[in-house]
Amino acid sequence: MQSAIRREIRQQMRQRRRSLSLEQQQYAAQQLSLQCQQLNELQHAKRVALYLSADGELDTHPLIEYCWQHNIATFLPVIHPFSRGHLLFTRYTPDTDMVYNQYHILEPRLDIxxxxxxxxxxxxxxxLVAFDTTGHRLGMGGGYYDRTLTPYHQEDQGPIAIGVAHHCQHVDKLPSEAWDIPMHTIVTPNDIWRW
Structure with a gap:
């Protein structure tokens, strides 16, 4: 029952973000970059992982450009070739050789x-696909980020996870599972949410 509800929310939210016009997407991307520039975490960061948007996701290119301009080393996820369901992070520069993965999403060509x-x-x-007022995040369903973030969720060391979404992806309450990793911070073009 809960998995059916999660599936339905995913469909609704993906449709919602895909329905945004090109102008709305471009404006949202610029606003997201401005919001993130206010984050104390980013102002002190030396190495950050981002993602390349697909399927109506909030475009991260302006934020990536900001990181490049401020000498913040930028990395993108790559699907792990041997450890199923896990991610690796590899350096991303304007000259990085890119390939399409199994989901038809661009990622850097794997180079150790x-x-x-x-x-x-x-x-x-x-x-993320959706988030709620308590910081729960609903992803695409593959569990890649939940598996990646699990070792650092209760730790004081390791990366800080910051969710990124359009404001229209916010819902009051998400059905959550035991493996879901809640976010401490989610940034939308309109707001910075903290828990």
């Missing part, structure tokens, strides 16, 4: 020389 240990990241900006 550019991989960073996850615990060495300062921030992992995390995509």
């Amino acid at each position: 020389r550019h991989i960073i240990p996850t615990k060495a990241l300062d921030i992992i900006f995390t995509p």
